[in-house]
Every structure is written in C-alpha cells, then in structure tokens.
Amino acid sequence: MAPRGFRAAAPRRFVALLAALLLLAACTGGGGGGGDGGGGPQTSPSATADEPGDIVVASGRDVTGKNGVRQRLIDAWNVRQEREGTGYRARLVELPGSADEQRSQLLGALQSGSAGYDVVNLDVTWVPEFAAAGLVRPLPERLVDGDVIPSVASTARWDGRVYAVPFNSDVGLLYYRPDYLRQAGVQHTDLSSGLDWERLRTLIVDLDDRDPGAYDQGWTTQLAAYEGRTVNAVEAFASAVPDLVLTDADGRYRATAGQLARGIAELRRRTDASYTLPDAVRSDEAASVGDFADGRTAFLRHWPSVYRTLYQSFTRRQLGVAPLPGRAVLGGQNLAVTGASRRAGKAAELIEYLTGRESERCLLDAGFAATRVSAYTDDTVRCPVTAGAPSASPTGESADRMPRDAAGRPEYARPILLPALRRAVHRPRTPLYGAFTQTLTARLGPLFGAGPPSDEELARALDEELREALPD
Missing domain, CATH: 3.40.190.10 (Periplasmic binding protein-like II)
Structure with a gap:
C-alpha cells in the first residue's frame, strides 16, 4: 500500500x-479534412535529385525527456553521415502545443510551403489525410517489411501505397x-x-x-x-x-x-x-x-x-x-517524407535508419512501444545508442526503476505489450478522420451528462451525423 x-x-x-x-500523439486524432495541398500524389523519393544540407524532422515532444531517445538516434545517424562525408545532417524540430495543434501547424506549413520540413512524424490517424492531400510522398515497400507487426504495418498505407513508416506504436x-x-x-x-x-x-x-x-x-x-x-x-x-x-x-x-x-x-x-x-x-x-x-x-x-x-x-x-x-x-506515430522536400531520397534513408531493427529496440528500451517483432523477441538485436544509459525522464531524472527482463527489455513488453499490439483495432482510416472524431466526441457528450438519451436515440442521431461527415 x-x-x-x-x-x-x-x-x-x-x-x-x-x-x-x-x-x-498516440491517442490523439486530427480535426477537419484534407485540402488539395498542392494537388495529387507526389513522386517517390528516388525520383528527386537531393541537395546536400540539413534534413529537418518535425515532431511532437519526445516523452522520454530532454536529449531523449529520438534525439540520440538522430545524433547517431549524424555521426555516420559525418564519418562518410555525405554532406547531410538531420535536425529535430519539436512542435509546441497539443497533438491537434501540431497537426494544424503541419498542415498549414506543408500546404503553404512556409516551413522547410523534410520528414514529419504523423499520428497514425493523420496518414490518410496527408497522403490524400499530396503533402507526403509514396515510399518504397521495403521500408515496411515482414518484421513490422502486421496491425501496425497497415497504418503506413493509403490507397494501396506506403506513405509513412511506423516509428513508435501505442495500444x-x-x-x-x-x-x-x-x-x-x-x-x-x-x-x-x-x-x-x-x-x-x-x-x-x-x-x-x-x-x-x-x-x-x-x-x-x-x-x-x-x-x-x-x-x-x-x-x-x-x-x-x-x-x-x-x-x-x-x-x-x-x-x-x-x-x-x-x-x-x-x-x-x-x-x-x-x-x-x-x-x-x-x-x-x-x-x-x-x-x-x-x-x-x-x-x-x-x-x-x-x-x-x-x-x-x-x-x-x-x-x-x-x-x-x-x-x-x-495508436502510434509514423514517419513520412514531405512532398516539398529537396532531400527526399536522403530523408527516406534517415527514416529507414530511425525505424530499423536496432532503432526500434532503442525505442522499446526507452519506454515506447516498438513497431517491430524483433525488438520484442530477438535477443541478438540490441540498442547501440541507449545501452548502459537509460534515457532521462521529463524531469531530468536519470534513474531507471522500470522492471526489465533478462534481455534488458521492459518486463511486460514481450508477454503483454506485443500480444496487445497484434490484437489492437484501428480507428477509422479516412482522409476525413478529423470530421469523424469531432462528430463522435460531440454527439456522445450527452451520454456523460444528466438525463442521457437512450442508446437507440443517441445511435440514430450519431448515425445521421456520421453519414453527413463521411459521405459516400
């Protein structure tokens, strides 16, 4: 006690x-539908000539704290680029505000071209909207291979193509x-x-x-x-x-x-x-x-x-x-290459690194839900970034009191978290997800008030409004 x-x-x-x-962002959705975003599907990263320079990654705050696991993975990729003399460097930009506010910022920035983002970290419910609006590019199928948990892998696609790669999941x-x-x-x-x-x-x-x-x-x-x-x-x-x-x-x-x-x-x-x-x-x-x-x-x-x-x-x-x-x-978040990126090919390489087997093990060890089966089941896959250095908490604490198994994973990861991710259900996948969630949230409000309507009455009203929000 x-x-x-x-x-x-x-x-x-x-x-x-x-x-x-x-x-x-794992448990937040968007608001509103997709615009034309400059119109139509973008070309794949390989079809674009890259310009050396910074690859800007826009994301919400890393809940593993200051100098958290996401930043350390990016730092490790930068060390590799410097060693190889590629002329590229990744830079993480953390967006302020709630997840809904972050979505609005990203939509505005990508539709107007006012921010030079190359990679964006999208809530899984946002992927259809950004893809349908032409704000993110199709990516190679190989980036979502058979090691990605099937339920999680399906969040990467829209209209038959891969538009984002699962980064961290949630359930x-x-x-x-x-x-x-x-x-x-x-x-x-x-x-x-x-x-x-x-x-x-x-x-x-x-x-x-x-x-x-x-x-x-x-x-x-x-x-x-x-x-x-x-x-x-x-x-x-x-x-x-x-x-x-x-x-x-x-x-x-x-x-x-x-x-x-x-x-x-x-x-x-x-x-x-x-x-x-x-x-x-x-x-x-x-x-x-x-x-x-x-x-x-x-x-x-x-x-x-x-x-x-x-x-x-x-x-x-x-x-x-x-x-x-x-x-x-x-829930979870997926990485995508923006339609306006001038370094789309290299940005896709960065995403491949950040979502690879070792990186996903790093994310799992730091407290995120990894997207790859190997992070949970293959003891030979180890994190080279956080090994021996648990990530700091949002308060700056370095103590890691989280129970771990013999392989160093969070103790509950393999027996509880992985099966839960495999069985998880999706929220509706639609470019109009914002309209869906706003309608559902508002219409269910009376259920939690005084004198709520009957189930049938509430269902009829909700059904009618959803048909208007998500037309055929």
Missing part, C-alpha cells in the same frame, strides 16, 4: 512527468494496484494474463467494500471532449460488435444505427457511475494518470509510455499492468 502522504506528494512529483503526457493497456487488491482480500492479484469487464467490475465491488488507502472509485480513463473520448468509444464499439466496420478501405462510412446502439450500450456500462471515478468525464491523459498516481483509483486505462513514468514512484508490489479487457485501440 502507498503511504498515506502519497496523495499529497504525488502531484508535486508527477507535475513535470504529466506535462509531457499532454503531448502524446490501450490496463494499469492496476495489486496492493489495493490485497487489502480488499483478493487472493489472486496477478492480472497480467488478462481479465474481462465482468471480472473487473467484481474487483471494483470488492474494493468499494474495503475502501483502501486514498481510494475513491474503481477505475478511470480519458472521457473529456477530445480524442480520448473517441478512443474509449471505439474500444467499446469494437468489443460489443466484433465485426463492426465504421469505414471501408476507401474511408466511406459503413456502420448502421443498430451497431452503434450496441456500442453505445457497452460504453454506457463501462462508464457507469458506480464503477468509474467521477473525474474521468473531464480527464485527459495527464489528469487520469495523476488520479491513479494519487491513489484515488485502482485501475487505469492508458498507453505504454506511462509504464516507465509510473515506476518512478511505484514498486512492483504497488503497480501491475494487464491487457485491456475487450478490444484495445491502436
């Missing part, structure tokens, strides 16, 4: 750590407090093999009867009016309707009001007030992990990146991680 003073101390300890989480997981469960008299507190929602509700009832520590309510997640609500909804919909197809391969809306009603009913059950921390309806990633760290709840739905963050304060006896009950949404 956490000390009684933990609730007061946790916010001070976590404030800098949580700030980085606000910028996680919903369930974090929990085994010490709270022990205090509630639960005999089997290792949930790593998985559980369903009925088992989770039973455990919450046990906790409510004993009320351990600073505990308030069973579980929390991200239900504020932003992409977190969309993620939770898609997970509930996919769990309730296993064969649900919200959009087809061309991004056209294909669900029915009846299917939506079943999904809404499942979301309503999951977020029932008797099981869910009241603050969840106003929570984003940072707020929800803060409530969990503060001891207010025993279960948290979140992304792999907080595994390392939480172990800065919790011990093995206080923290566990399990697959999310039901279906979990796939």
